[in-house]
Amino acid sequence: MILALAGGVGGAKLANGFAKNLSPDQLLIVVNTGDDFEHFGFPISPDLDTVTYTLAGMSNTTAGWGLAGESWKFMNALERLGGEGWFRLGDQDLATHVMRAAWLSEGQNLSDVTAEITKRLGILHSIVPMSDQQVRTVVETEAGRMSFQMYFVREQCGPVIKNIYYEGATKANPSQAFMSALDREDVDAIVICPSNPLLSIAPILALREVRARLVAHNAPVVAISPIIDGKAVKGPVAKIFKEIGLDASALGVARYYGDLLDGMVIDTKDSGLEASISVVGPQTLVTETLMRSTDDQIQLAREVMEFSQLLSRRDNTKVGSS
Amino acid sequence: MILALAGGVGGAKLANGFAKNLSPDQLLIVVNTGDDFEHFGFPISPDLDTVTYTLAGMSNTTAGWGLAGESWKFMNALERLGGEGWFRLGDQDLATHVMRAAWLSEGQNLSDVTAEITKRLGILHSIVPMSDQQVRTVVETEAGRMSFQMYFVREQCGPVIKNIYYEGATKANPSQAFMSALDREDVDAIVICPSNPLLSIAPILALREVRARLVAHNAPVVAISPIIDGKAVKGPVAKIFKEIGLDASALGVARYYGDLLDGMVIDTKDSGLEASISVVGPQTLVTETLMRSTDDQIQLAREVMEFSQLLSRRDNTKVGSS
Numbered sequence: 001m002i003l004a005l006a007g008g009v010g011g012a013k014l015a016n017g018f019a020k021n022l023s024p025d026q027l028l029i030v031v032n033t034g035d036d037f038e039h040f041g042f043p044i045s046p047d048l049d050t051v052t053y054t055l056a057g058m059s060n061t062t063a064g065w066g067l068a069g070e071s072w073k074f075m076n077a078l079e080r081l082g083g084e085g086w087f088r089l090g091d092q093d094l095a096t097h098v099m100r101a102a103w104l105s106e107g108q109n110l111s112d113v114t115a116e117i118t119k120r121l122g123i124l125h126s127i128v129p130m131s132d133q134q135v136r137t138v139v140e141t142e143a144g145r146m147s148f149q150m151y152f153v154r155e156q157c158g159p160v161i162k163n164i165y166y167e168g169a170t171k172a173n174p175s176q177a178f179m180s181a182l183d184r185e186d187v188d189a190i191v192i193c194p195s196n197p198l199l200s201i202a203p204i205l206a207l208r209e210v211r212a213r214l215v216a217h218n219a220p221v222v223a224i225s226p227i228i229d230g231k232a233v234k235g236p237v238a239k240i241f242k243e244i245g246l247d248a249s250a251l252g253v254a255r256y257y258g259d260l261l262d263g264m265v266i267d268t269k270d271s272g273l274e275a276s277i278s279v280v281g282p283q284t285l286v287t288e289t290l291m292r293s294t295d296d297q298i299q300l301a302r303e304v305m306e307f308s309q310l311l312s313r314r315d316n317t318k319v320g321s322s
Numbered sequence: 323m324i325l326a327l328a329g330g331v332g333g334a335k336l337a338n339g340f341a342k343n344l345s346p347d348q349l350l351i352v353v354n355t356g357d358d359f360e361h362f363g364f365p366i367s368p369d370l371d372t373v374t375y376t377l378a379g380m381s382n383t384t385a386g387w388g389l390a391g392e393s394w395k396f397m398n399a400l401e402r403l404g405g406e407g408w409f410r411l412g413d414q415d416l417a418t419h420v421m422r423a424a425w426l427s428e429g430q431n432l433s434d435v436t437a438e439i440t441k442r443l444g445i446l447h448s449i450v451p452m453s454d455q456q457v458r459t460v461v462e463t464e465a466g467r468m469s470f471q472m473y474f475v476r477e478q479c480g481p482v483i484k485n486i487y488y489e490g491a492t493k494a495n496p497s498q499a500f501m502s503a504l505d506r507e508d509v510d511a512i513v514i515c516p517s518n519p520l521l522s523i524a525p526i527l528a529l530r531e532v533r534a535r536l537v538a539h540n541a542p543v544v545a546i547s548p549i550i551d552g553k554a555v556k557g558p559v560a561k562i563f564k565e566i567g568l569d570a571s572a573l574g575v576a577r578y579y580g581d582l583l584d585g586m587v588i589d590t591k592d593s594g595l596e597a598s599i600s601v602v603g604p605q606t607l608v609t610e611t612l613m614r615s616t617d618d619q620i621q622l623a624r625e626v627m628e629f630s631q632l633l634s635r636r637d638n639t640k641v642g643s644s
Contacts, residue, residue, distance in 0.1 A: 040420050041363065041427065071395050077417030081442045083424070091413040095399035098362050102405070105363065121401045 001025070002305065003219070004191045005034045005130075007200020008047050009064055010226050011193035012054035013291045015127075017192075017301030019055055020294070024124040029055075030178045031278045032195070033110065033129045034137035034166055034203030037149045039087050042097035043104060046149070047200065048114055048129055049096060056121040064234060067092050086154040102132060107205055111175045126177060130204045133172035137203055148199065157236040161243045164198055169206035182213045190214060190307030191277045192223035194289065196237045197256050198244065205260070215260055220311035222263035222304060223282075224289055225250035229269040233290060254280045263311045265289060265304055283311055323347070325503045325541070326450075326513045329354045329522020330369050331386055331556055332548050333515035334376035335613045337449075340513075341377055341622030342616070351377075352500045352574035354517070355432065355451045356459035356488055356525030359471045361409050364419035365426055368471070369419060369522065370436055378443040383580055389414050408476040430504065433497045448499060452526045454493035459525055460581060464490060470521065483565045486520055491528035504535045511630030512536060514545035516611065518559045519578050520566065523574035526621040527582070537582055544585035544626060545604075547572035551591040555612060571595060576602045585633045587611060587626055605633055614621045 002022060006015045006029055014028045032047045046065075053059040053067055060068045070090035079085045089097070096117060103113040109132040118127050137148040141159035151157060174182065181187060195201055205211045214221055230249050232238040241248040246256060250266040254277045257264075261282035266273060267289040274284045285307040291297045324344060328337045328351055337351045346625065354369045368387075375381040375389055382390045392412035401407045411419070418439060425435040431454040440449050459470040463481035473479060503509060517523055523565040527533045536543055552571050563570040568578055572588040576599045579586075583604035588595060589611040596606045607629040613619045 040424055060535045069412070071393065073393050073413035074396060074416050074420075077414040078420060081417055081439060083417065083421050091393070091395035092399040094396050095403055095405065096417070098396075098400060099403045099405050102362050117403060 004029045006193040007195030008050045011195035012051040013194045013297050016054050017297030019125045020298045028181050032200045034135050035148045055123045088130045128177040131172040135172050136167040137168045166203045166206040187219040190221045194224040194226040220262035224265040225253045227265040251276050326351045328515040329517030330372045334373040335519035335619050336515045338376050339619030341447045342620045350503050353450045354522045356457050357470045377445045450499040453494040456492050457491045458489045488525045488528040509541040510545045516546040516548040542584035546587040547575045550589040573598050
């Protein structure tokens with residue numbers, strides 16, 4: 001059984017690779033909700049939707065966000081009426097937000113709502129929010145303090161980040177499915193998908209007890225670097241790493257996760273960093289980590305699973321010989 | 323200055339005829355909000371939207387409701403997620419509801435919001451809700467008590483109506499613009515558009531003091547029959563008239579409005595009813611009342627205005643000779 005921690009696009013791709021390799025009972029995908037926000041009264045969960053649409057085979061792989069074949073009649077009409085257009089709500093995507101709002105207002109929690117949406121879209125694997133309580137990622141920038149979406153979408157990641165806060169995280173409990181997985185002893189690997197460590201993974205790790213329980217878990221924790229050759233595969237991860245004073249490289253990622261990791265998967269372009277990462281702690285797998293196609297997703301997921309098994313056996317050997 | 327009371331499609335057509343004949347300061351269109359309801363958390367104002375879209379030249383004249391060139395991507399996606407599909411929200415129409423919700427939640431009243439929407443859509447004439455307070459038309463049918471939209475859209479006007487209630491009406495004040503018009507002495511005519519008397523006009527008349535003030539007003543009150551030759555031009559008016567025990571004819575309409583009317587406009591097909599209507603009270607204008615085109619709307623509006631002037635002069639003569 002694989003417990004995958006994911007954020008947006010990169011995480012969604014690897015999670016999809018796992019879903020193609022594993023049966024529904026062998027995979028739990030836990031998704032960041034720190035990016036969630038309210039827009040026009042709709043509760044928007046960008047990362048949950050990215051993972052959901054990716055697993056449903058509905059995502060717009062060209063744009064890297066939203067739905068394939070999306071249309072924008074609503075948005076154009078909204079702007080005609082003077083509505084803010086910086087966050088683009090597609091006609092079809094909007095239905096997800098409207099139904100999420102309806103179900104939440106009926107008293108269902110985000111886990112229930114996500115289960116309902118994924119089921120309706122034909123997804124058999126479990127996609128769950130990291131928490132059913134509100135966590136909000138807020139960035140303190142040179143242009144002021146702002147919500148993640150304001151920074152990411154409206155400001156296009158322009159302002160220099162001075163600090164990042166995960167408001168509500170330390171008081172928020174992991175969702176029930178996530179909590180149960182943390183309690184299970186038959187987890188084969190905990191995989192930190194190639195998502196932004198500071199924006200997509202950190203909110204998950206910041207939840208009540210989560211980091212400590214992951215460190216203490218008997219399953220190996222393996223991260224895939226979202227930085228290849230010093231550059232982000234997608235998004236502002238390299239820029240933000242530098243602004244925060246971290247090394248924008250796979251080594252910087254390994255250092256950031258620190259004692260959490262048993263294994264680190266880096267791209268062949270970064271093979272030169274293998275020795276330095278070993279010094280930090282985790283075992284390293286060097287392979288092709290860029291996922292251009294579904295086949296790439298399936299292949300990388302398989303390699304991560306095999307790598308985790310090796311780590312697992314090594315751990316067992318250690319335990320056995322101690 | 324014309325004060326027009328309107329409901330949905332028929333009312334919107336004649337209101338549009340007035341707008342084409344009159345300058346913005348010569349017309350106030352007061353619209354029924356008894357049909358308003360909440361759907362998926364959106365505040366929906368069907369009659370306000372019908373009048374607005376008609377005056378903006380955006381209405382779907384073939385379907386008789388909604389916007390021309392509307393698309394249904396949102397609705398299809400919503401139904402895929404299990405959302406109720408009985409009330410069709412088009413992709414473009416949805417923007418109106420979302421912006422209305424946003425502005426109402428900011429504390430604007432429905433009059434302000436309607437002014438903003440109409441302005442954005444390029445409408446110069448004033449369209450105002452009958453009230454800024456909530457009035458809800460509820461029908462008691464043989465299949466139970468239900469909101470107007472449930473009856474009208476979901477149940478397709480099937481159940482036999484036993485009674486109709488305008489919940490909240492007697493405690494609701496007319497909107498400020500409507501109230502001001504009721505106070506003005508320079509109103510040339512109060513026109514009851516060819517909308518359903520029981521469902522579109524009655525909620526307006528049921529508002530605090532409105533019926534009494536219309537009766538007492540110095541301007542002539544003129545109604546255009548929405549029933550021609552015993553049949554509704556559109557909608558369930560003839561069916562409901564029969565169910566409630568009223569005569570489904572222009573005469574029945576005249577009797578229903580009773581002492582409110584100074585003038586009644588009926589179709590040439592109903593010329594045989596002229597004498598009977600005179601007995602009820604109002605003066606009668608017999609003309610072509612079916613509006614198939616914008617030209618028909620302009621023509622009927624003009625005839626109604628000329629007829630009102632005659633009534634007005636007659637009233638003045640009466641006052642002068644008394």
